[in-house]
Amino acid sequence: MIEFIDVSKTFDSVCALRRMNLTIHRGMTTVLIGPSGCGKSTLLRLIIGLIRADSGTVAFDGARIAQENTLSLRTKMGYVIQEGGLFPHLTAQDNVTLMARYLKWDGGRIRQRIDELAGIVRLPVEDLDRFPAQLSGGQRQRVSLIRALMLDPEVLLLDEPLGSLDPMIRAELQTDLKAIFARLKRTVVLVTHDMGEAAFFGDAIVLIREGRIVQAGTVEALVRSPADPFVTRFINAQRNHLSEPGGERA
Ligand code: ADP
Ligand code: MG
Numbered sequence: 001m002i003e004f005i006d007v008s009k010t011f012d013s014v015c016a017l018r019r020m021n022l023t024i025h026r027g028m029t030t031v032l033i034g035p036s037g038c039g040k041s042t043l044l045r046l047i048i049g050l051i052r053a054d055s056g057t058v059a060f061d062g063a064r065i066a067q068e069n070t071l072s073l074r075t076k077m078g079y080v081i082q083e084g085g086l087f088p089h090l091t092a093q094d095n096v097t098l099m100a101r102y103l104k105w106d107g108g109r110i111r112q113r114i115d116e117l118a119g120i121v122r123l124p125v126e127d128l129d130r131f132p133a134q135l136s137g138g139q140r141q142r143v144s145l146i147r148a149l150m151l152d153p154e155v156l157l158l159d160e161p162l163g164s165l166d167p168m169i170r171a172e173l174q175t176d177l178k179a180i181f182a183r184l185k186r187t188v189v190l191v192t193h194d195m196g197e198a199a200f201f202g203d204a205i206v207l208i209r210e211g212r213i214v215q216a217g218t219v220e221a222l223v224r225s226p227a228d229p230f231v232t233r234f235i236n237a238q239r240n241h242l243s244e245p246g247g248e249r250a
Helices: 040-048 067-074 092-102 107-121 125-129 137-149 167-184 195-201 219-224 229-237
Strands: 002-011 014-024 029-033 055-060 077-080 155-159 187-192 204-209 212-217
Touching: 002 040, 014 040, 014 212, 029 040, 029 195, 040 055, 040 077, 040 155, 040 187, 077 137, 092 107, 092 125, 092 137, 107 125, 107 137, 107 167, 125 137, 137 155, 137 167, 167 195, 187 195, 195 219, 204 219, 204 229, 212 219, 212 229, 219 229
Parallel strands: 029 187, 029 204, 077 155, 155 187
Antiparallel strands: 002 014, 002 055, 204 212
């Protein structure tokens, strides 16, 4: 459903992606993992059309993502950026309904969708009257999720959605998120730098290093037949997380 063909992206002198080839399959959860700075967020930004590739093609359902179709494609994608990215001067409710109001949904339809999603992400609807600063980190991420899901997108792009949360809240949201993915059956692309989280969520795992895919496959394949010594080093460095999805980070 989403395809990267020979995609390169350079910022100033930094090469973020080097001739990347990747297929993201419909209905699956694909996890992008790798050390900080390896290009994970850049990949998501290319999919949502916030930035353009220097060379190569990024395609959605066979159509090249370009200036002309970025806006229409964006309504098919929900995006949770690193640290949530809620507008601080808007209430949670105004944050989540921004796009629906822009698209001129009527009030009843918006209300119904909010109620439905608040149930799905397990957020008390009263919390939506608050401003982001008045919510806990976990609540803010639930609000970010409602915002991303508001237009019932085909694809959900999540950039380290649990990265800033403390371990217990994180474990709870991991479990909830997995239930949400199973229920909605959407295509999910989730970024993390935590192997335990990758193993917990990923139907497919894509390990990236310095803008290149080192190996793509299941966790088992990465453990049993590493394509490169880096795969084993990366996994071993986080080994104690593999058996406990909510495990604390070093
Ligand atoms: P990750 O999400 O894996 O931590 P990123 O995709 O954010 O990594 O960044 C990949 C590389 O590109 C890093 O070296 C980062 O510093 C650089 N980079 C990303 N965005 C920009 C930007 N807007 N301007 C300059 N450099 C950038
Ligand atoms: Mg990032």
